[in-house]
Amino acid sequence: MDVSTQNMDNKPFPGEVxxxxxxxxxxxxxxxxxxxxxxxxLWPLVxxxxxxxxxxxxxxxxxxxxxxxxxxxxxxxxxxxxxxIIAGTIxxxxxxxxxxxxxxxxxxxxxxxxxxxxxxxxxxFYNTYSVVKGADHVIPVDVYVAGCxxxxxxLLHALMTLQEKIRRGAS
Amino acid sequence: MNKEELKVRxxxxxxSSVFEEGTEWTTVVIDPAGWEGFARGLRGAEGLxxxxxxxxxxxxxxxxxxxxxxxxxxxxxxxxxxxxKLDHDRPVIRTVSDIWRTAEFHxxxxxxxxxxxxxxxxxxxxxxMTDEWKGWPLRKDYEDPVNMIKL
Numbered sequence: 583m584d585v586s587t588q589n590m591d592n593k594p595f596p597g598e599v600x601x602x603x604x605x606x607x608x609x610x611x612x613x614x615x616x617x618x619x620x621x622x623x624l625w626p627l628v629x630x631x632x633x634x635x636x637x638x639x640x641x642x643x644x645x646x647x648x649x650x651x652x653x654x655x656x657x658x659x660x661x662x663x664x665x666x667i668i669a670g671t672i673x674x675x676x677x678x679x680x681x682x683x684x685x686x687x688x689x690x691x692x693x694x695x696x697x698x699x700x701x702x703x704x705x706x707f708y709n710t711y712s713v714v715k716g717a718d719h720v721i722p723v724d725v726y727v728a729g730c731x732x733x734x735x736x737l738l739h740a741l742m743t744l745q746e747k748i749r750r751g752a753s
Numbered sequence: 754m755n756k757e758e759l760k761v762r763x764x765x766x767x768x769s770s771v772f773e774e775g776t777e778w779t780t781v782v783i784d785p786a787g788w789e790g791f792a793r794g795l796r797g798a799e800g801l802x803x804x805x806x807x808x809x810x811x812x813x814x815x816x817x818x819x820x821x822x823x824x825x826x827x828x829x830x831x832x833x834x835x836x837x838k839l840d841h842d843r844p845v846i847r848t849v850s851d852i853w854r855t856a857e858f859h860x861x862x863x864x865x866x867x868x869x870x871x872x873x874x875x876x877x878x879x880x881x882m883t884d885e886w887k888g889w890p891l892r893k894d895y896e897d898p899v900n901m902i903k904l
Binding site: 710 | 881883890895897900901902903904
């Protein structure tokens with residue numbers, strides 16, 4: 583089996599495989615292999631606070647199917663999740679809950695701010711007493727997605743952007 | 754009963770009732786003083802049997818408040834709306850949580866966001882806002898320089 587075909591979005595496996603009798607020799611950098619593994623099995627946390635969550639569920643469903651890129655194992659516990667997609671409005675009462683969920687996730691962990699509310703407060707930026715004006719006031723965000731709500735394609739693009747970011751960074 | 758029949762029946766029971774015209778449902782406007790007796794009448798009277806309170810709303814008109822009660826009958830399948838005008842400085846009305854149990858939470862919400870006080874309510878405290886919250890966020894004159902960016 584050719585290892586280079588394993589990567590789903592046609593990024594070659596970072597390294598060279600030299601077949602030998604009874605196995606093979608792999609020449610690569612450890613950092614790159616770790617990043618390759620991490621970026622291809624990101625488990626999202628089941629977390630949605632409003633209508634963006636509907637689009638997120640649609641992205642998980644058969645038509646858009648984010649499992650093609652390694653996101654299929656949505657976890658209902660932060661202890662087993664790698665990425666939290668903030669799908670919806672964060673209100674002041676939800677902020678400490680979000681912070682706690684983020685703190686409970688094991689490193690390495692990633693955050694996607696999905697949609698206008700999670701990015702900046704969106705339609706609730708003005709004249710609202712209850713909404714946090716951007717989830718980055720509470721936890722650090724890796725990728726922002728525009729839209730209200732963003733289409734599944736946009737979320738997929740954000741997820742793939744996150745994968746790209748992981749591959750480029752130090753492990 | 755249809756809209757006209759409801760109107761006739763309510764007028765029969767409460768001759769001083771004032772009706773609003775041009776509405777989807779039969780709409781009665783009453784004073785807060787007569788609200789308890791009126792509510793009991795709507796729930797118990799034969800032919801009305803409005804046993805389900807499905808929505809309680811408060812409206813801030815700046816000069817006064819209006820409480821809006823949407824009632825329906827699970828037996829007769831008709832709907833009646835009751836509007837009660839309240840004073841803006843002292844919005845007080847009797848609770849109907851003993852008549853329709855669901856009002857207990859609905860009235861807590863109206864108290865929480867508009868500061869309407871429901872007398873004899875069994876548990877009138879904040880519902881969505883934190884216990885130490887000051888002010889009534891859905892009032893038109895509400896100001897919150899910390900959390901709100903005015904436009």
